[in-house]
Amino acid sequence: MKDVEIIRKIETGDESALDYLYKKNYTMVVSLIKKNSGTEEEAKDIFQDALLVFWQKIIQHDIVLTSKISTYLYSVCFNLWRKELDRKKKLSYEEKEGSESYDTDQYERKKIVRNCINKMNTTCRKVLMYYYFDGLSMHDIADKMGFSTADTAKTKKYKCKKELDKRIKETYSASDFLD
Amino acid sequence: MKSNFHDIASIEKYLSGSLSSSEVISFEKQLASDPLLSNEVSLQKDIIDGLKKHRNTELKSRLSGLTPYPNYINIAKWTWLGIAASGMITAGILYLTQPSISKQVIAYNTIDYQASCKKQLTDNLIASTDNTIIIREERSSSTTLSEAITSTNKDVQSNIEQEKAILPSIDSPNNHLFALDEEREISFSNPNAKEKKESHSSSNELTANNASVDINVTYSEDGLAYTFDEDRLTLVGRFDKDYPYTIYELNFKKKMYFINYKGDYYRIKKTTSLRKFSKLTDQDTIDKLNNLDN
Numbered sequence: 001m002k003d004v005e006i007i008r009k010i011e012t013g014d015e016s017a018l019d020y021l022y023k024k025n026y027t028m029v030v031s032l033i034k035k036n037s038g039t040e041e042e043a044k045d046i047f048q049d050a051l052l053v054f055w056q057k058i059i060q061h062d063i064v065l066t067s068k069i070s071t072y073l074y075s076v077c078f079n080l081w082r083k084e085l086d087r088k089k090k091l092s093y094e095e096k097e098g099s100e101s102y103d104t105d106q107y108e109r110k111k112i113v114r115n116c117i118n119k120m121n122t123t124c125r126k127v128l129m130y131y132y133f134d135g136l137s138m139h140d141i142a143d144k145m146g147f148s149t150a151d152t153a154k155t156k157k158y159k160c161k162k163e164l165d166k167r168i169k170e171t172y173s174a175s176d177f178l179d
Numbered sequence: 180m181k182s183n184f185h186d187i188a189s190i191e192k193y194l195s196g197s198l199s200s201s202e203v204i205s206f207e208k209q210l211a212s213d214p215l216l217s218n219e220v221s222l223q224k225d226i227i228d229g230l231k232k233h234r235n236t237e238l239k240s241r242l243s244g245l246t247p248y249p250n251y252i253n254i255a256k257w258t259w260l261g262i263a264a265s266g267m268i269t270a271g272i273l274y275l276t277q278p279s280i281s282k283q284v285i286a287y288n289t290i291d292y293q294a295s296c297k298k299q300l301t302d303n304l305i306a307s308t309d310n311t312i313i314i315r316e317e318r319s320s321s322t323t324l325s326e327a328i329t330s331t332n333k334d335v336q337s338n339i340e341q342e343k344a345i346l347p348s349i350d351s352p353n354n355h356l357f358a359l360d361e362e363r364e365i366s367f368s369n370p371n372a373k374e375k376k377e378s379h380s381s382s383n384e385l386t387a388n389n390a391s392v393d394i395n396v397t398y399s400e401d402g403l404a405y406t407f408d409e410d411r412l413t414l415v416g417r418f419d420k421d422y423p424y425t426i427y428e429l430n431f432k433k434k435m436y437f438i439n440y441k442g443d444y445y446r447i448k449k450t451t452s453l454r455k456f457s458k459l460t461d462q463d464t465i466d467k468l469n470n471l472d473n
Contacts, residue, residue, distance in 0.1 A: 001470075018238070019245055024470065026247030048239050055238075109222065113229040125233070132227050133234035165187070168226060 003069050010058045013136045013144050018055055025070055029077045050076045060135035116167045124160035131157055190223045403456040407449050427468055437468055444468055
């Protein structure tokens, strides 16, 4: 697949392009990071992070590519890895940090959110994920989900989000809301 | 606590950074004075983050389940350049150089190209420009052709301009630069072939290769052929200057070489005698090779 085609597919949220980029560039990134004191596991993490950011940026038109995709991914991974190496170096000098502020309320809320998302029906969850993470347009979401129009997708998104919000809030104890 | 559609929409806009800076300022003013709104914004942020995280995890699982392509290498994309007339018979000699031996590579029928290739391959560079990516193969150190640079026509062109003035020295013992001299019939079996404008000295090494003498005999005007012995690949044929050819190395089950010219793949096997190009028909291999091409 040529770069142009890959980009075109990513813009519509076609995950086969993502798969392709992963398979094609994996070995290259792994060898780069292994050569720079990393493990395959670390390389995989870095690469997946980089690739998924790339995925989002392309869909949201948040990037201007001036090189081949492989070159871009390669340099992003290299930079990410360098940062990670710096971070590791710093940690080895510091003692274990004092306990970070641990907000139980927030932790609880995030847990509730996570559970409610897991319990959502698949269609709703997909629509919301495509909207918030991938950043696909309503038109592309409609295509991907098999809805008839972009408006259908828009309405669906609104309804699904409203439903999710409602579920989450219901799960809260009333005392969380000042009334 | 009520949160109507309007509020949620504004909150989402705020969280996604789609508000203008003045809108942000006024929204944040509201936030400062309205604890309910502030709480709602915080909750919405958690919800949206949760959705994002879910998708992120889902995609990562998907990727982790994939099998990466093995370590393929795309090798030099050579272009026929500087030939006045198309249809000229030319031959190219490529060395698979070894790092331990400082052999210099390539001969082409123009000194310009020769010089630029020499620079590229003997530098043993791993480099990356806007349009290129160089992938270094980890396994064997014996083949520096696998460390060759892939470059676009444009890059080669620009290198050519820079290198034009440089003439390789033929005195050094390790110099195996060849030029295809019009005196050598091997390269010009086409009677219509135009002579090169630039002539340059040829190394004596070429005469040692008897294959070049045989070329005339078995070669047919419209065919493409090659010899590939030890570490030297010789291509013979009417290569059109407008169509670059690309040499690929696949390290799949064993090392295999292919050449792509005008849309078709041909397998290159080790052979001391001249061998005609034969088209690759195995779709599976073609797919693998196509995957390299970008």
